[in-house]
Amino acid sequence: MHYLTSFITLIALAASSQFSVANERDFWLVDEFLEQHPEQQNISLTFAELVRLPATPLNTPPLKPVKIAVVYPANQISDYWRRSISSFESRLKELDIPYEIHPFLTQTPKNDSLREQAKEILTAVNSGADYLILTLYKKQHQSIIERLISNQKTKVILQNITSPIKAWDNQQPFMYVGFDHVKGSQLLADWYMDQDLENKDFGLMHYPKGYISKVRGDSFAQYTKSNSNYNLVSSYYTDSTRQNASDNANNMLIDNSNLGFIYASSTDIALGVSDAISEHKLQNKVLVNGWGGGSAELEALSQGKLDVTVMRMNDDNGVAMAEAIKLDLSGQTTQVPVIYSGDFVVVTKDSSPEKVLSLKKQAFRYSGISHQ
Template identity: 45%
Template sequence: MIKVRANACSLLLVIITFFSYSKIASASSVLVGYWGYDEYLAKYPEESVLTSELKNTVKMEPIPLSIKQDKPIKISFIYPGEQASDYWVRNLIALESRLKALNIKYELTTVSTRLNIDFKEQSRSLYNAIDKKSDYLIFTLNTTRHRKFIEHVIQSPDTQIILQNITTPVKAWHDCQPLMYVGFDHVIGTKLLANYYQQQFPNGAKYGMLYYSYGYLSTARGDVFVQSMDNNKYTLTSSFYTEATRESAYNATQSILQDRSDVDFIYASSTDIALGAVDALNLFDDVQPLVNGWGGGSLELEAIKNGTLDVTVMRMNDDTGVAMAEAIKLDLEGKKVPTVFSGDFEVITSETNPEKIEALKERAFRYSDVSLKHE
């Protein structure tokens, strides 16, 4: 699939953005307006080959850049780092570590924000990246505002955009796609958790839902989970959109348990939300529903070790930072870059062998742990 650049995208985006929203009512997928990760790779076999090749490259030792750079590339990385999860910090470390290992000369500008709150800061940083003619802009997509920012950047002839923490291409952008969507596919991770709960409660269960803040992540992690559960056996008793913070999840969990104290589990959509739910459970001595994490970062693994969390889907965290560095290398060498890349998951439970968890940590944090331990 060809990714059209520059002015060719400008006119297309004006046209396709207008028409994309008119089709929402008739769409059947939970993720309306997006290609599912597996769906996209099945539709575009050539992309499947590129993604498979990058997956292999990510697991290999780095091979230095084959061309000579005239000057360092400029990279702007705007990320939602203001949260308990260490995913983004580790991701940034892995990106830089791999860039250095590839002998790529670069200048990196980073901006840490709160995902659905600091819109002015995000907007200012995005436009600064364009004004400075950053070669690569790394951002995310969770709300309509983010989408508008991204559509503006796609039209820039100087800046390639990498969308982090999303692996489902926007259908309305057709061939005017970003350089790459990269992350750990939310649908795949969510279905792994759904499968776990179905195995734990084969005869059915009642559960509460703690969504992320309103936007793409709530749909991909929350609505997909509800859809994946058999509604004849599994009853969603109550659900709350949080502010994606520990405190908001703490309050929402109290409301769930005060309303229905007989829930068998509480589904949490992120690390902060899971930790807030666990905090709230301490207020209820006679109620102990299962609680899941989402992502398997350091705090979640510690909570599972201590018995306060029951399960999580652990991302092989550093894979995405490595994948971004390798994608930049491919682009610099004039080679094709896959449109989508999803890292691997492992399901970790309170019953998982500690030696296995340590082995997975070595794999998942192979770049970031080295740096964090020296801080």
């Protein structure tokens, strides 16, 4: 009980501070990290090829199941998390690794507060897991993860983050795995710039303040400012829900009559912005992007409700986590890269059904095209 109290107190202190893990100088981008740690380059390339190849079963499986705790958000329209776990389990089975997965949900109606999320994570830690998979998108989560890394009893895999925290340089998590948010945002910026829109003003819908809002939102704004004549005239921080994004986009469209596009930082935000654009009857006049290219976004693209998205080769994320555990169990932990960053493809509403189907087969090779 004392440990729980001190743990929650630590989170409360972090919440009241002004420190942000997403400050430009607090983390490395993928390329920056590889420049600082050149020994990681070949390890990363070799591992990426391993992820693309068919599974090779473990020579000597462990006698007892590997215990894995997974903490992930439950309230998102995006199927990224569900697909990641599905592909992760499928690859573990192909690798002949016996396992037990214990899922823990955050951001449910019962534990939407940071304090309740901390309790949920602590429950996962106390489950006796060999590996703990969780994400980092609120600045206060850094204190939680620092505690876990220093504990060293459970190996931490940070999912959906590919930017190593500088403060952890001497003791990084077991692995960062996901898709480079900055790269994806720049691909979307390049697409918008290629359209050479008549209306140069645009709006930006942020994720809640923290890591994701920096690497998806701020990076997009900075890159666009440096490389185009587009003007950011309005931005909102959302609570990441579809309804809140729709409400904010409605206000943005009322206040700004000449927007060329609204940049959306996630699936839920994109669909909310699309709702507002439709309500104002501005389809094809004000463009909006998706972010991630999951099933909901691809369906919206096919219906003309979104104009473009950057599609993650989603299942590579789960495969990478499984292959990292295999290397660890095989005594080859040094061959696990600090970062695994998967591939992106830009998809538009004009992409042919044949192309989209081919990409779905690649991206969802384990979780299935019709996975919900």
